[in-house]
Amino acid sequence: MGFDRPGGLAAIVAHPADEGFTCAGALALAGEAGRTTRLLVVTRGEAGNSERKPDPGLTAIRESELVRSAEALGLNEVTLLEGYPDGAVAEQDQDRLTDEIMAWLGNRRPEVLITFGAHGVTGDPDHVATGSAARWAVERLAPEGQAPHAVFVVAPVFGPGSHRFNLSPEEQGATHRVDITAVAARRVAALEAYESQGDTMGALADLRIALDSGKPIYEGYTRVRPEVPAPHPRFDTRLI
Numbered sequence: 001m002g003f004d005r006p007g008g009l010a011a012i013v014a015h016p017a018d019e020g021f022t023c024a025g026a027l028a029l030a031g032e033a034g035r036t037t038r039l040l041v042v043t044r045g046e047a048g049n050s051e052r053k054p055d056p057g058l059t060a061i062r063e064s065e066l067v068r069s070a071e072a073l074g075l076n077e078v079t080l081l082e083g084y085p086d087g088a089v090a091e092q093d094q095d096r097l098t099d100e101i102m103a104w105l106g107n108r109r110p111e112v113l114i115t116f117g118a119h120g121v122t123g124d125p126d127h128v129a130t131g132s133a134a135r136w137a138v139e140r141l142a143p144e145g146q147a148p149h150a151v152f153v154v155a156p157v158f159g160p161g162s163h164r165f166n167l168s169p170e171e172q173g174a175t176h177r178v179d180i181t182a183v184a185a186r187r188v189a190a191l192e193a194y195e196s197q198g199d200t201m202g203a204l205a206d207l208r209i210a211l212d213s214g215k216p217i218y219e220g221y222t223r224v225r226p227e228v229p230a231p232h233p234r235f236d237t238r239l240i
């Protein structure tokens with residue numbers, strides 16, 4: 001699918017698999033509600049090994065894993081950018097990255113965008129650079145009236161699992177708690193696609209334990225554009 005179904009929900013992440021442990025549920029929920037869902041991935045994940053060293057043999061594996069994840073989540077479109085090495089996004093020309101994201105957003109006009117916040121959940125510099133470029137692209141689209149209506153950053157404060165990330169204040173201050181229990185099996189399937197990724201398998205194990213407990217599964221988000229007062233103690237429950 002190209003530009004023929006504008007609008008909907010889009011996510012911009014750094015690596016194949018990032019969508020699995022961040023916003024898989026929100027994407028699947030929006031898709032099941034009949035909304036267009038898209039994913040932009042900046043790198044091909046070729047350094048996704050324990051040494052974080054580029055391995056050309058990993059490129060095709062991670063791309064095929066991404067395709068399987070996208071199928072599990074029912075995404076309408078997945079785009080991989082060219083020329084951004086895994087592990088070195090922050091060292092590339094940030095204006096070029098912002099321009100490419102602007103063009104991608106401008107052609108598709110999503111109503112709602114999800115990306116990484118100031119610490120990129122894990123502190124990975126690729127995540128930080130990707131989130132920063134995506135948000136800068138939105139600011140540059142706004143004067144033309146082409147910005148998404150809302151921008152959210154991933155705020156993983158509701159689990160699953162006991163792992164606690166070193167989050168920035170904006171990422172800790174979740175404004176939205178989305179109950180993804182109804183589509184949790186799709187998030188499981190998206191994570192299962194990434195057999196080459198040890199970290200992803202850890203997230204998958206946490207998710208399975210949470211599902212077995214029978215409690216609701218949540219994804220957390222902070223709306224960063226437009227900025228609004230946090231609605232605690234009640235969270236908003238829908239992104240789109």
Ligand SMILES: [Zn+2]
Pocket residue numbers: 014015018124127
């Ligand atoms: Zn990543």
